[in-house]
Amino acid sequence: MTTDPHTISPDTSPEEFWDTFYSAEDRVWSGRPNAALVRETTGLTPGSALDLGCGEGADAIWLARQGWRVTAVDVSQVALDRAAGHAASEGVGDHIEWQRHDLSESFPAGTFDLVSAHFFHSRLELPRDQILRTAAGVVAPGGVLLITGHAAFPSWAPDPGPEFHFPTPEAVLAGLDLADGEWDVLVSDVHVENMTAPDGQPATRTDNTLKVRRH
Template identity: 50%
Template sequence: MSEAQEFWDELYGARERVWSGRVNPWLAETAAPLSPGRALDLGCGEGGDTVWLAEHGWHVTAVDISPTALDRAAAAAEAAGVTARIDFQRHDLLESFPDGEFDLVSAQFLQSPLDFDRDTVLRRAVAAVAPGGVLIVVDHGAAPPWAHEMARKHRFLSVDEVIDPIGLDPAEWQRVRAEPVERSATGPDGEAGTLLDNVIVLRRVTH
């Protein structure tokens, strides 16, 4: 077992639920007007995004490094009655990557406290987008106001610092959206706050 798999399995194993189970709002906003096709959910966690996509007609390949996360995502899919639309796969994305091309590739908060060559993963994500398809990357742009001091001191990447290392060909890619966006959220103890997300939506141009 790799260090990364051990870390994420321990994180999920420490609690019955880690995430809210709801779809990430920027993914829902981006995907809602699209014609459903094949989607790739990178770092699917407990399946909130995956289940939402399947409920809205997408055929989803859902990927995570943690078997515990994938088991929970599969249980959520079964409860929602959408198992037939989802292919769950375990990958360490630096070692292996799902085959095929996808109409929507989603990387929602694909960030890690471990050493993680995310630029390489995002370049693989770019290569997996079908002509006319969309890549959506959403990152934390700043620490939540309720985060501990170490997280608040962390320097988060800007939108350009996320996009530039991917090396996109401007003749092949359109920036649909690339900006920091604020949203209201509720902290773990019920406190209200404002979060900053980097929202990046890129479309592969068809010729």
């Protein structure tokens, strides 16, 4: 993210921050779905899916192509409008419902066979555990909650200092406070992804994935 957190006004709302972030460039992300989403949902029977923090829509579009009916949520209307345009150009616009929510204040209605939250981090204050507990609550019986997050800053990034902390998969699971006997932990791991740094050099990024299924 290019926005300097030290320049963020305390009066800046999440919608203002993320609208500014997405307005700075015509396309921020690669347009490819997150690797963990592809890896962990391939083989699941398509049904209803909720994509939290959908950004420019790559994950939602990929899910729609696989036959999922997707509700895609973001706080930024700029991102949602851009995502809807990408979905329409890919021919899957009618399989995705785009909803704007500040998830600390409102949440999509209904239950879902898949709830996905990828890289659900923010430079603004965010009640992440609370939101993810709400996400677990809308998983339908037999459904899956999939959470992927950074485990560390990428290898090319400067050391941000000890004030930055990324939760482990175990910490994410503990924060969900899932009812005993109602869920199975399918995946809880940390993995290293080989990639290319912005300067074109080989690099790595360490992420974690938690995948749980409701009985």
